[in-house]
Amino acid sequence: MCLTPPVRTGELFDLLRDGRPWTRAQLAEATGLARSTVTARIDTLMRLGLVAPFGGARSTGGRPPALFALNPTARLVVGVDVGATHASAALTDLNGSILGEVDARIAVADGPQPVLAWVVESVEALLADANRPVEDLAAIGIGLPGPVEHSTGRPINPPIMPGWDRYDVPGHLQQHYPVPVLVDNDVNIMALGERRRHLRDVDDLVLIKVATGIGAGIVSGGVLQRGAQGTAGDLGHVRVPGADDVPCRCGNSGCLEAVAAGPALAAAVRAQGEEAQTGGDVVELVRAGSQVAMAVVRQAGRDIGEIVATMVNLINPSVVVIGGQVAGAGEHLLAGIRESVYQRSLPLATEHLRIVTSRAGGEAAVLGASALAIEHVLSPDVVEAASEALAAADAEAEAAGS
Template identity: 40%
Template sequence: MTAPDEQPGSAAHVLELVANGSATSRADLVRELGLAASTVSARVQELVEAGLLAESGEGASRGGRRPRLLRVAEQGAVALAADLGSHHIRTGAVGLTGDAFDIDDHAVDLTAGPEPALDTLAERLGTLAERQRAAGRTVRGIGVGFPGPVDADGARIIAPSRMPGWHLFPLRDRLAARLGLPVLLDNDANMMALGEHRAAHPTPRHLVVVKAGRGIGSGVISDGRLHRGARGSAGDISHVRVDEAAELPCSCGNIGCLETVASGAAIAAALREKGIAVDSATDILRLVENGEPHATTLVRQAGRDIGAVLAVVVNFFNPEAVILGGALSGAQPLVAAVRGMLYERCLPMATSDLTINAAGCGPDAGLLGAGQAVLRRHTMTDAPPAPAAARS
């Protein structure tokens, strides 16, 4: 996920500083980056020639000539983004200023296998690409967050739970071949972590972002960058064994995994066993908001179980923030229980300045992360690179 153009002082870094308002002129960039004025000017000129930045107007003088103001080009590049859930696809476009727009949700069942989902995904993204081009925007690529493990190369799905037929499916290359655009594929929790970090929590350099929805996952930001680990599985907390799960069998083939008791799917199943009609995380939230005792108890216990696992992560990794996202993060009993377990089980040194909050980007976090990852990788080419399938 980390590309050379994401390095500090790169053209992509310059673009990000202008897009987020940290710098409005070349002089600002020199101060922010600590680089020579000639180096900064070369980066800016590269972005201007690519149509990504524009210079117009004059800012306030600080003793010399008035600086020309920099801004992101209004009709600049966009990335298409897709956040996949087990039963839905959320798509949208993401601009250089970090905003998501033209967002759409569509029902799809990933458990029915990869081919029908690929058809739907290609159709939705193809239509979205046509709309962006009609508006005069350049589509640089596609970012996809998938609710399951993705290999280290970001090409294939690896043994996703409860999704027969997806193992080793080359989603990146198949989608790139269908749409003629480069595709960046990663786990959905990783994409959410990128989105939350860059859009809502840009200051912390070390944070853990948890996605608690139908399943459970987390993404890790280390020193300001997504950490994927040696094989791409960093942050997978769903199959950590917890006491509450006892001997419950998990879809991974093990027993006692966190997912078997703390995921939205597990909570929904437990409620149905009690005769309570529930299918989705939205149904669970509605029950909790209405004070349904069984739902509230199960959600609170899920928060304790998630918190118990995260306590090990916090003690080991020592992040500045733990951010709780996904549909279940809207349940206050879950957030409170996670926070309580972290303060109870973590070292005081690890929690003295620790921020523990619900996510700030809502359902758009995954789209924002996927889109921004693509833009940082592909914005420095006038024409989009050839699809991955064509390069192999």
């Protein structure tokens, strides 16, 4: 006979994360637990600070039943986005609401020591500005511009990050803040941030970052897909038809990044007589009405769209979000992408497909890094471990007092 396992405290708490208040009776009905058990577990969650009373429900006669909901201010997390030439950090509550932000011009190529020293100083400053003690910090999420082994948080052979290969990023930060440190690549956290802020009801989406490089963050079935070694979504080094003679920094030729990322677009614009050193310069030229820049960006969109079309057929997302610096070119880039995708993808896959520019923009990465930390802190297993530790401490105190 197969028995349903008992609903743990962490699993009951997972129900309370849905953004609406619950009564004990509703929780008992949803979980199958006895009212007394629900009451005991709610008390534990309140002692942990994760749940708080939420006014009262409408009475059907007698005292109105109490409501309970997630207490978003109980703990704090910090989300950090480290880019090629910039870094930003945000302090958020457990709902992901930003309480404070800092940013700086800092080159990831300077190495892990100065960059992570900035992170340590930023966390301290954010907590001080919010007038919150370090004990309220529950976790740190951080995004890096290169491949990351998610299980260890170590960068693996990152092409634009000299000195970072297999560096123990979590261990470095935990010397200063003894909390969980979650590390992922920047495109994955951008996908998490875009979904949390603007696409909560979308379970299947792809975010494509077009900047110095090109990559994709893939959410399928509501879960971020990293792949076996964490390299899922590495679109930048997929071969583009007709570009075999274009060398790429990875050592191959014909890669999408080599023909459609920011540096490639700047080179294409310069070759036609206009001045541009970066992808940002190309975007500014597009905004200023440069026909050369518009044509270059439109062709880049077509090239990106060729690869995205294959991804659409394989993964079948409902939304493709275009982010990163070059996304600032707006409809000129999107038009090229749409042209190729709708021409090359299956009609059923594109019937309800939306291809849009990121709405979270520059905040997508820090929001995603925050979401990465929050999902860990509020996961059923972590909450269950905290409740068990509280029970053990109560038992020890009772034994000491007897």
